[in-house]
Amino acid sequence: MVLVDFSLAFNSVDHRKLERKLRDEFSFSDGACDLLSSFLDHRTQAVKIGNVTSSQRPVLDGTPQGSCLSALLFTLYINSLPRGLNCNYQLYADDLQIYISGEIRDVDQLITSINDNLEIIERWAKQSSLFPNPKKTQAIVFCKEGSVTPATSIVFCRERIPLADFVVNLGLKMDCNLKWNRQVNDVTAKVFGTLKTFRRFASVLTKETRRKLVQSVIIPFFTYCDVIYHPGLSAALRDQLNRCFKASVRFVHSMRRRESTAAVRNTILGHDLETHYQNRISCFIRQGYAGTLPAYLQQHLRRGHLERLCTFLIPQHSTTKRKSILIAGVIHWNQLPLTIRQLPTISSFKAALDRR
Numbered sequence: 001m002v003l004v005d006f007s008l009a010f011n012s013v014d015h016r017k018l019e020r021k022l023r024d025e026f027s028f029s030d031g032a033c034d035l036l037s038s039f040l041d042h043r044t045q046a047v048k049i050g051n052v053t054s055s056q057r058p059v060l061d062g063t064p065q066g067s068c069l070s071a072l073l074f075t076l077y078i079n080s081l082p083r084g085l086n087c088n089y090q091l092y093a094d095d096l097q098i099y100i101s102g103e104i105r106d107v108d109q110l111i112t113s114i115n116d117n118l119e120i121i122e123r124w125a126k127q128s129s130l131f132p133n134p135k136k137t138q139a140i141v142f143c144k145e146g147s148v149t150p151a152t153s154i155v156f157c158r159e160r161i162p163l164a165d166f167v168v169n170l171g172l173k174m175d176c177n178l179k180w181n182r183q184v185n186d187v188t189a190k191v192f193g194t195l196k197t198f199r200r201f202a203s204v205l206t207k208e209t210r211r212k213l214v215q216s217v218i219i220p221f222f223t224y225c226d227v228i229y230h231p232g233l234s235a236a237l238r239d240q241l242n243r244c245f246k247a248s249v250r251f252v253h254s255m256r257r258r259e260s261t262a263a264v265r266n267t268i269l270g271h272d273l274e275t276h277y278q279n280r281i282s283c284f285i286r287q288g289y290a291g292t293l294p295a296y297l298q299q300h301l302r303r304g305h306l307e308r309l310c311t312f313l314i315p316q317h318s319t320t321k322r323k324s325i326l327i328a329g330v331i332h333w334n335q336l337p338l339t340i341r342q343l344p345t346i347s348s349f350k351a352a353l354d355r356r
Contacts, residue, residue: 001099002114002154003167004121005136009094010074011062014129015040018063018077026076039069061129077128084120087113088296095170096121104143108152114139118156134159138167140176144320147176172225180229184237188244190221195251202251210252214268218248222273227284230277231328238274245273270354278332279353281325285312285333286349289341300326310341 006012019037022028028036043064044056063070063077071093082089087100098117102110125132134156141148141163154161166175166182173182194217202210222241233241249261249268269276287293288301289310304311312330321327333341340356343349 001097001140001142001167002118002156002161003138003169004096004098004118004156005133005138006094006096006125007131007133007136008062009078009130010065010070012130013063013074013077014061017129018073021077021080025080036073040064040073078130081121081124081128084124085117086120087117090296092170097169104148107141107148107150111150111152111154115152115155118154122157132157134161137161138164140164140167140174142174142176142178145177170225172228178232180233180237183225183229184233184240187221188240191218191244191248194218194221195247198251202254207252207254210254211268214248214252219269223276223280226277227281227325227329231281231325232323242273279350281329281332282336282353283346283350284325285329286346288312288329289333290346297326301330310338 015037018040019033022033022036023030040063043059045059046056047054063073074093078091078094081096082091085098087098089096089098091097098114098121100110100113122132137156139154139161141150147165148163150163154163164176166173168174173180173186175182198205198210198213205213222245230238245268246261246265249255249265250257250259252268253261253264255261255264265272271279284293285301288298289303289312291298293301302313302315304313311334314327314330314334317327322331340349340352343352
């Protein structure tokens, strides 16, 4: 997998090329294009240092960041990039990842294919006035154990991209063996760091305020991308997250460090952390049953033969693959009571999970 970086992507959008894309590729009317041009054109900027302000200079490129319209325009601008690719890809605004899978023995052939696609990206970027940044582009080879040392190098914009032991993919730390130690360590560091800040003024906060702080600031650290990595966690890593969660509970209830949280552990989420993770996995798989997951995930789910049972088929899998969300999640879904699986809305489904 290669995570492609673009330098100042939002600031590099060519206004004239964007207008042509809107007219030719998306059939925007003249009036709509003129309206968007009025949003982009005639902008100026200046630099102020102390009491000294520079002269105004026109802004000739870029979509002004800070508005929903700017993000949408950039998405339309970069939308044509994937058309020429001959590999799998994910594109979120200016965050592009390309990936290809196969046997370890074919790794050099796979890298050759990746290099071909990187050349396509380089040519497209040049035509679109965007600037790839090979120095910040990352590459990684995932394998079951150990590491892979291919004979062929990954090359982007005539620069060699070294293989990393781990990469940060939209905030998720992925190592080459998908062990998730770095991700869990990152979560616990953020939680304990934030709790340390909160404790400085804990004495002036009510219990309800402390509880709301944990729910709104701390809990998102636990739940970001959790359905991806939680099924693959070892017992030690799950225990590490639980100890971290208990520290949050103790902060809310002004408890001592070693004091048991058994009596109050359900006061933050309505249940313990492990149950919360399982419920979120269940809600994720329910989206698959409703057919609302992204296509690259939906294609791996197959409903059972008896519609009234609301189950999924469990494909043959190895012990390693059993730790993935698409296997572990389906197994967990099939074990839910039929009365819960049959509920018609996501709100009623969540409520039933909370009542279990």
